Amino acid sequence: MLSNQRLSSRKALYLVKSRTGVYAFRWNIRVGSIQHQPTLSLKTRDYLQAVNMASDLAIKMLSLSSPTLEDVKVVYSEFSGRKKREAKTLISIDMESLLSELSIKSRKEYLSCWNSFLDSLSSKAISVTSLNQAHIDKWKETQTCSDTTLKKKLKLLSSCFKKASIDCDSKWFKMKANKQPVRPRRAFTDKEVALILNKTKYYCDCVTKSQSEQWKYYLPRMALLTGCRLNELAQLRVGDIHFTNEPYLSINTDSEDKKLKNAASHREIPVTHHLKELLLPLLKSKEVHERLFPDLPFNESNGYTNTPSKWFSKLCREELNLKDVSFHSFRHYVITKLFNKGIKEELIGSLMGHSIGKLTTGKVYLSGFSYNISYKSMCLLKLF
Structure with missing residues (x-):
């Protein structure tokens, strides 16, 4: 039995x-004239x-050369830490607490990935040290999303592992997403525009008491009268x-929360009679610094869209x-x-905020288009 076996005159291994x-592990070591027996509980009754x-x-x-008392303690400490990690199971991890500093929305995304991973396992009582590539691959097979979305989920799951200190x-978590070609967005037809205007008229202030949804009425109509991006x-x-x-109408970036696609997007669009009639009720009782649609939430990446x-x-x-189709339609x-009304392409580009390459009239001398010419062009846009 190990407890009765001496390995050398200098040190001996004991299982006591x-x-x-x-059971406990005891290693004998002499320091000078003093004999030490540092002991580590193995926390098991199974021989x-x-x-x-x-x-x-x-x-x-035995792999250590002339170990000191401190060396022995380090080995004990590392062994205990490894055993603790081996004993740690996935089901024991309180992931929600680990994500408490995140926003509610982000927390839901992380937890959704984590819970779906747990559900894909044969047992949630699996040790964290037993996890391997096969477990991740099995989880990936349960996901029915696109490759691009799966790639995002893998990043979220990887972050969950890090927050739980799982080696x-x-x-x-690496994968190459096969991006599908973006389906081109087309222009609306007159019939489709009529359908949208009819469907959204409910949200006009004179029809509904909820002003928080006014943007559903105004944004489509303003887009039809200006051609502006959302x-x-x-x-x-x-x-x-x-x-x-x-x-x-000034399209600018004079506030920190404002973003434009490029430099050419900065522009001034003539306000026609139709656009003015649309905007007047919206501007009523608002201060000059206020946003037209204060109920739209801001996102650092996508602005208010x-x-x-x-x-x-x-x-x-x-x-x-x-x-x-989308709003961009x-x-x-x-x-x-x-274009079908015969407006020059350079003028359309300046009104829409397009970057028109080397066309002199379109890019360098935008001021060459007089207000009257621009105004008359915009007057061709009407609601019906």
Whole structure:
């Protein structure tokens, strides 16, 4: 028996058993004239398991050259830490607490990935040290999302592993997403525009008491009368609208929360009679610094587009059964309408905020298009 076997005159391995039946590992070491016997509880009453652990420890000790008392304590500490990790199971991890510093939305995304991973395992009582590439691959097979979305989920799951201090290989979460070609968005037809205007008229202030949804009424109509991008409209403030002798709408980045696609996007769009009639009720009782649509939430990446974009896409897809369209289809519609009315491409580009390459009239001398010419062009855009 190991407890009776001496390995050398300098040190010996002991497997000792306490009165309660729990085995411990004891290593003899002499420091000067003093004999030390540092002991480590193996926390088991199973003899064979105890022998196995004691053997591991003995091999580690014998690999050291002239170990000191501190060396022995370090080996004990490392062994105890490893055993604690081996004893830690996935089901014991309180992931929600580990994610407490995140926003509610982010927390839900992380927890969704983590819980779906646990559900894919044959047992949630699996030790964290038993995890391997096969477990990740099995989870990936349960996901029915696109490759691009799965790649995002893998990043979230990897972050969950790190927050739980689970040792893992970064290669487990690597994958190459096969991006599908983006389906081109087309322009609306006149019939489709009429359907959208009819469907959204409910949200006008004179019809509904809820002003928080006014943007559902105004944004489509403003897009039809200006050709602006969604975020250009959603981030507008009262001070961006100027009712002077030559009224205009200023598309700018004069606030930290404003974003534009490129430098050419900075522009002034003539305010026509139709646009003025639309905006006046919206501007009523608002201060010059206020946003036109204060209820739209801001996102650092996408500005104010997330909420209206999702709502409008759902409206077209589920309620109106329109395909291959988005809010940006209003912009396509306006550009097509102006082009078919004979407006020069350079002028359309300056009004829409396009970057028109080396065309002198379009890029360098935008001021060459007089207000009257621009105004008359915009007057071709009407609501019906």
